[in-house]
Amino acid sequence: MEFFIIISSGLCLLIGSFLCVSGGIGIIRFPDFYTRMHAVGITDTLGAGLILIGLMLLSTDLLVFAKLVMILLLTLLIGPTTSHVLAKAALHNGLAPKLNQDALDHNSLDQTGNEETNSSNP
Amino acid sequence: MRHTISLFLTLAAFWLFNSGHYSMLVMSLGLVSIVLVLIICHKMDVVDQESQPLYLTPQILGYFVWLIKEIIQANITVVKHIWLGKESISPTFKKIKISQKTDMGKVIYANSITLTPGTVAIDLVDDEIIVHALLYKDFESLEAGEMDRRVSLLER
Amino acid sequence: MLIAATLAIFVAMFLAVIRGIAGPTLYDRILAVNMFGTKTVLLIALLGFVMGRPEFLDIAILYALINFISVIGVLRYSDTNEFKHTPAKQEPTKKEH
Known part of the structure; x- marks a missing residue:
């Protein structure tokens, strides 16, 4: 039983840290602000979640467990809120998203403050 | 009380x-x-139905289980596309209709969209959400309406 | 495994700092700072377990709250002119078509 808990927490920590590094690579590689936001979304949801679950499996104390649950809930509440507020502020201040061409053909969004997407539509 | x-x-x-x-x-x-x-x-004057949504408690657990499954699938997709590079993604930016009536339903739906990696809800006007998606495929699965239907079941 | 996870978090924080320094727009920098903050919360929690001092978790909770409030506080000022995005020199390629 002891062995099983240690193995599963190690697995959770390993996958979680892989996801965090992937999110870091994504924030470097992706072309514009809105796509980088999705890369940060990975590290905020499943990356943080798996690392905290791995720590929960290692914890022996009830208080430590409860605090880890609290940190997990706070992360899950805070992550979407900040990315939504950030994206809304960026859009309202005229930062145009980079869209690829075949997605532009389906794009029916007629936006007033955003002439970049309309002018590049052939 | x-x-x-x-x-x-x-x-x-x-x-x-x-x-x-x-x-x-x-x-x-x-x-x-x-x-x-x-x-x-x-x-x-903030202690009311809105800050303490007790009426949601029976059904919300099932929704959370479904949402966690959905988040794990979306994570795998986005990680795959991070390692595939910037040629494999197709960023899309579009309005979608929502069918929720109450404020609580709209907030749960928009938050679920943002919590799922690959899609971010940017703005919510009346009954339309502006969504930015990393892949066009993600967007189509949103329009298919599985999540919309499940959130509508929550509100009464 | 705890130490490996700590090192991975360090790598992710380093990449976020690179994006924060290089980021072409203001929003990229705010995004990088936000990611740095959430990674710091995880780092503090992990360090508490590595050093065997679970009291660090209290600091992690506080850091999560402060990080959230600081990002929201910065973005409260987003309707001033300083935050206007001017796509002057960074998108000359899209003007061609």
């Missing part, structure tokens, strides 16, 4: 799990601060 009791229980659990000292002095200080917060909340 039910909402006041639920807020009291939440605050008491928060205090007990954070302090870790169970002497008489600390417990009474905790009780005093909880009562103070309750009085302030009543003066701000």
